[in-house]
Amino acid sequence: MNIIDSANLVYRKTPVMTDLTMHYCPGCSHGVVHKLVAEVIDEMDIQDKTIGIAPVGCAVFAYKYIDIDWQQAAHGRAPALATAVKRLLPDRYVFTYQGDGDLAAIGTAETIHACNRGENIVIIFINNGIYGMTGGQMAPTTLDGMKTATSPSGRSVPLNGYPLDMTKLLAELDGTCYVTRQSVHSLGAVRKTKKALRKAFENSMLEKGTSVIEVVSTCNSGWKMTPDESNKWMVENMFPKYPMGDLKDR
Amino acid sequence: MAKVKGAVVVDTEQCKGCDLCVVACPSDVLSLSKEANAKGYNYSFMSSPDDCVGCAACAYVCPDACITVYKVKI
Ligand SMILES: Cc1ncc(C[n+]2csc(CCOP(=O)(O)OP(=O)(O)O)c2C)c(N)n1
Ligand code: SF4
Ligand code: SF4
Numbered sequence: 270m271n272i273i274d275s276a277n278l279v280y281r282k283t284p285v286m287t288d289l290t291m292h293y294c295p296g297c298s299h300g301v302v303h304k305l306v307a308e309v310i311d312e313m314d315i316q317d318k319t320i321g322i323a324p325v326g327c328a329v330f331a332y333k334y335i336d337i338d339w340q341q342a343a344h345g346r347a348p349a350l351a352t353a354v355k356r357l358l359p360d361r362y363v364f365t366y367q368g369d370g371d372l373a374a375i376g377t378a379e380t381i382h383a384c385n386r387g388e389n390i391v392i393i394f395i396n397n398g399i400y401g402m403t404g405g406q407m408a409p410t411t412l413d414g415m416k417t418a419t420s421p422s423g424r425s426v427p428l429n430g431y432p433l434d435m436t437k438l439l440a441e442l443d444g445t446c447y448v449t450r451q452s453v454h455s456l457g458a459v460r461k462t463k464k465a466l467r468k469a470f471e472n473s474m475l476e477k478g479t480s481v482i483e484v485v486s487t488c489n490s491g492w493k494m495t496p497d498e499s500n501k502w503m504v505e506n507m508f509p510k511y512p513m514g515d516l517k518d519r
Numbered sequence: 520m521a522k523v524k525g526a527v528v529v530d531t532e533q534c535k536g537c538d539l540c541v542v543a544c545p546s547d548v549l550s551l552s553k554e555a556n557a558k559g560y561n562y563s564f565m566s567s568p569d570d571c572v573g574c575a576a577c578a579y580v581c582p583d584a585c586i587t588v589y590k591v592k593i
Contacts, residue, residue: 272526272573272589279525280575282584291583295560296537300582456543456576496537 285311287336296496298486299328301453302395302462306366307335309466319362319470320354322347326368327402327488328395345376348383351390355473362470364391369410370400373435377409380435387444387478391469394436394481397488398507405491409433412510417491432510436483440516446477448517452485452508454500477519485511521592525573529563530585536560540577540586546570549577 285307293299310319316337323331325344332339342350347365355363372380372394383390399417400406407417407424412432414423424432440448447469451462462484469480485507487499494502527548534556540563541549550566563585565571573590 270524270591270593272524272591273528274589277589277591278587279573279590280578280586280588282587286584290533293582295535295582296539297582300584301580304582304584453580456574456579459579496539497542500539 283308283311285316285336287334289333291334292330293327294490296487296489296499297327298397298453298484298488299395301459302366302393302484302486303331303334305453305459305463305466306364306393309463309470310335310337310362313467313470315362315470318360319364320358322351322354322363322365324365324367324371325402326371326400328366328368329402331366345371345374346379347371347376348379348388348390348392351392352383352386352388355388355390359389362391362473363389364393364470364473366393367395368401369394369396369398369408369435373409373433377435380439381442384439384479384481385442385444387446389473389476390479391466391473392479392481393466394483395486396436396483396507396511397486397491399488399491401488401491405488410435412506415506434511436481436511436516439479439481445479445481445517446519447472447480447515449481449515450483450485450511450513452503452513454487454503483511485513523572523590524593525571525588525590526568527565527571527577527589528587529565530587531562531564532556532558533583534560534562534585535583536562537582538563539580539582543576543580545574545576546572
């Protein structure tokens, strides 16, 4: 019996992704999230109505991999650029894609004010607890005690302050309508994240305010573990500080 | 009783050998090959093809969208 036949297809790479090989390290969460964003755009049939704002960070080349219109923002400024794009072209689905260094360090002001204004955009926040692209330095989100290139004996709260839960903060703002925290380490988690992304994209046309999706992620090369070990470490160590689930849905 | 049988096709040149599909498969169908692809990665392949149920867990977690999944009822 020939199982491998188009009539029996249950899963294939979405055509909204380009054919380029992504530059991400093997097992990187960025790839899974890119794929989910592309699948949601495909299923909603909004490929020609979606504009992404790429960050500075490992995802700086996101525009090469998802076949839609893009702008690339200066470090941390994606929510400001998304604000302009969405206000000028309100019939487009506009989203930012940002790491924790981008969103929670250099871009803190832009992020908070875009959310507080209730811009009708989607903010996708990849929280891997470090600055991946530049070599694994400590980020505001780095866990207490977590070893990074700039905290080789572990983050110390007296010295470096507390890990910053940006998503919790954003949920407090009146401008956000949907704030959720997800992950992509298992089949179940991937499905939930995809549902959350779809809801966020739909919200952006309902004039309800800003939707924020944090994806608690791994950076296995920065964390110096295998991809599988990183997923396990994330569940054990990241989830207690950054728990899964919706923080706000109105 | 209707049974399902699955099969996957791995894009072995795109695969980065990250092992996440191998870990995600509930039926232990996949392994990393001893052979490396042009980029030097030990790509994923069906080492126990008869056990595949076509659930697509492997494909969902693959960061590089390398896996295509097929399924039939028999
Ligand atoms: C204005 C400016 N400051 C600093 C940098 C250097 N820089 C590039 S990427 C990055 C951090 C990225 O970390 P994150 O946003 O967490 O994304 P990741 O790479 O982990 O996905 C920094 C500090 C820069 N490119 N521009
Ligand atoms: S489709 Fe399911 S059973 Fe088949 S290889 Fe993938 S994870 Fe394993
Ligand atoms: S998850 Fe994808 S990239 Fe990783 S080993 Fe499997 S097929 Fe290759």
